[in-house]
Structures are given as C-alpha cells and as structure tokens.
Amino acid sequence: MEGVMVSADSRIPIVIDTDPGVDDCIAILLANSIEEFDLRAITAVSGNVDVRWTLRNALFLKERYGLDCVVAKGAEKPLGGRASHDAGAVHGKEGVGAYRVPEVSCKPDSDRAWDVIYREAVRAGGRLRLIAIGPLTDIAIALEKHPDLPQLVDRLCIMGGGRFGNVPESGNIAEFNIYADPQAAARVFEAFDVHMAGLDVCFKAEFGEAELDDLISLCDDDFLESLFRHMRDAWIENGLAVNIPYDSVGILQACSDPIVSYRKSCADVIADEASPEDGRTVLMPYREGRNVVFEGTEIDKPRLMAMLKKAISKANKAVEAGRGVL
Numbered sequence: 001m002e003g004v005m006v007s008a009d010s011r012i013p014i015v016i017d018t019d020p021g022v023d024d025c026i027a028i029l030l031a032n033s034i035e036e037f038d039l040r041a042i043t044a045v046s047g048n049v050d051v052r053w054t055l056r057n058a059l060f061l062k063e064r065y066g067l068d069c070v071v072a073k074g075a076e077k078p079l080g081g082r083a084s085h086d087a088g089a090v091h092g093k094e095g096v097g098a099y100r101v102p103e104v105s106c107k108p109d110s111d112r113a114w115d116v117i118y119r120e121a122v123r124a125g126g127r128l129r130l131i132a133i134g135p136l137t138d139i140a141i142a143l144e145k146h147p148d149l150p151q152l153v154d155r156l157c158i159m160g161g162g163r164f165g166n167v168p169e170s171g172n173i174a175e176f177n178i179y180a181d182p183q184a185a186a187r188v189f190e191a192f193d194v195h196m197a198g199l200d201v202c203f204k205a206e207f208g209e210a211e212l213d214d215l216i217s218l219c220d221d222d223f224l225e226s227l228f229r230h231m232r233d234a235w236i237e238n239g240l241a242v243n244i245p246y247d248s249v250g251i252l253q254a255c256s257d258p259i260v261s262y263r264k265s266c267a268d269v270i271a272d273e274a275s276p277e278d279g280r281t282v283l284m285p286y287r288e289g290r291n292v293v294f295e296g297t298e299i300d301k302p303r304l305m306a307m308l309k310k311a312i313s314k315a316n317k318a319v320e321a322g323r324g325v326l
C-alpha cells in the first residue's frame with residue numbers, strides 16, 4: 001500500500017516441501033531471493049532420490065547459502081507400501097548431478113516434516129503459503145495427523161500433474177511427482193484448493209541452450225553453476241532440445257504478482273496400482289462443490305528469467321561472504 005512502511009512481519013511466510021533434486025535446488029535459491037517471502041522451513045521428502053540425499057542436499061543449501069530457516073526430514077517411502085520410483089537417472093545418484101557435496105555440519109529439526117509444516121502453519125496464523133515441489137507424501141501425512149491444516153494454509157502451491165505426463169513407465173500419462181505417490185496426491189487434492197504448476201505451464205518456461213548459457217555465465221558460485229550446466233547438458237544425453245526449471249514455476253505461484261496465470265479447474269487423481277492410468281491427474285472444468293484446482297496455463301517467462309538472475313546474484317554474494325569468513 002502506498003505510503004505504508006513495509007515491516008519484516010508483512011512478508012509472506014512460506015514452507016517448501018521438496019526432493020532436491022537439481023531443479024529443486026535452483027527453486028529454493030530462487031525462493032530465498034524473493035524479497036516478499038519469509039522462508040520458514042524446508043522439508044525434504046523422498047522423490048527424485050532417497051530422503052537420505054534430499055535431506056542432505058537441503059541441509060547443504062542451508063549451510064552454504066546461510067538460509068534462515070529450519071530443515072526437517074520427511075517421508076522415506078510413498079504411502080501404502082508402494083515401491084519408490086526415483087529419478088536418479090535424471091538428477092544423479094545423490095540428486096545434484098555430478099557435484100560432490102562436502103560434509104554438512106548443520107542438523108535437521110528434531111520434528112519431522114509433517115509436524116514442522118503444521119507448526120509453521122499455526123505460527124503463521126493463516127498466512128502460510130505452502131509450496132510442494134516433490135511427491136506429496138509429507139503433505140498427506142501432515143493432513144492425516146492435523147486435519148485442520150487446510151484451514152490454516154493460505155495457499156497450497158504444487159509443481160505436479162498436468163494434462164499429459166513425463167513418466168515413460170506410465171505411457172507418459174502421469175507426471176513424476178504425482179506418479180511417485182498417487183495415493184498422497186489424491187488425498188491432498190481432496191482436502192485442499194490447489195495452485196497447480198503442471199507440465200502444461202512448465203513447458204511454457206522451457207529454456208534453450210542460449211538462455212542456459214546466459215545463466216551459467218552469471219554464476220560465480222560453482223554449485224549453482226553446476227546445476228545450470230547439468231540442465232543444459234541433460235538434453236544432449238537425452239536427445240532433448242530444451243530443459244525446464246519445473247520447480248521454479250511451482251515457487252512463483254506463491255508470489256503476490258500474477259506471474260503464473262490460471263484456469264479454474266478441478267481434478268481427480270487416479271491412485272490404483274492395478275490401473276494403467278495410475279498416477280494420472282484427470283483435469284476437468286470446475287464444478288460447484290469441488291475443490292478448486294487453479295491450473296497454471298501461462299507464465300511470464302521474461303520475469304522468471306530476471307528473477308533467476310537475481311537469485312544467482314544473491315547466491316554469488318552469499319558464497320563470497322562465506323569465503324571471507326573461512
């Protein structure tokens with residue numbers, strides 16, 4: 001508001017549930033550079049790789065970039081005894097490409113992810129924007145333990161789902177984060193209105209070689225540089241012409257400015273291991289009485305690019321300041 005001083009308390013409290021993951025790490029650093037966000041917690045779930053690595057990677061980010069937030073350990077496995085379906089082939093065995101993460105000394109919160117999510121939701125007094133950029137296991141467990149969670153969350157933003165898929169085992173009808181735990185996703189979509197950055201809108205944020213080279217050229221920080229290099233080089237190995245910062249699109253949904261635009265839909269998640277459609281999100285026009293799925297349709301890509309450049313600048317400074325201390 002014009003003429004009103006913005007205090008630290010007016011920032012938007014956010015919690016990121018994540019499975020870092022190359023694009024997760026970029027997304028977390030993006031979130032940390034958005035001035036209107038107050039990053040309260042990062043909760044690490046199994047997904048792209050095992051929680052052993054996703055938690056380690058989240059702690060590494062906290063330590064390396066001085067993130068002012070807690071980090072908590074999430075679920076080790078999907079709900080219902082399902083087999084884990086990871087993406088180590090895409091993200092590297094430990095989730096961050098070929099980068100060798102050094103020993104990390106900071107420790108996770110004594111509470112698990114689902115209790116930290118609830119704790120921060122209560123603390124934020126209804127203002128929390130919860131951003132889930134991995135499989136939805138932790139959110140589903142939080143919901144089971146704390147059924148009033150949806151009333152305490154201002155906005156649930158996810159990266160997941162879509163009108164098409166990216167998991168070859170599903171015949172490319174399921175998106176990875178939903179396919180990795182369809183039961184959790186079904187419960188979350190039944191309980192919350194969801195802002196959904198599905199594959200449809202994420203594909204509108206595809207970066208080509210020149211754009212990734214532009215970002216790489218700005219990195220003084222060798223870790224962040226290695227992530228963008230991994231994104232750039234991935235298509236050479238996989239025969240793709242572009243790559244997509246999926247989870248960054250998920251993050252931008254929590255901003256005040258309408259960087260992502262939406263259509264009003266509703267969705268069913270097919271959670272049936274016996275079905276060939278297991279893990280598919282079936283999107284339909286909104287119907288009265290259903291939870292709303294704000295389905296991402298467009299993204300302001302120049303804005304995303306500018307924000308990533310700012311995130312790189314902040315990461316460069318954080319690492320430079322860290323070197324100064326050593």
Ligand SMILES: [Ca+2]
Binds near residue numbers: 018133134247
């Ligand atoms: Ca992710």
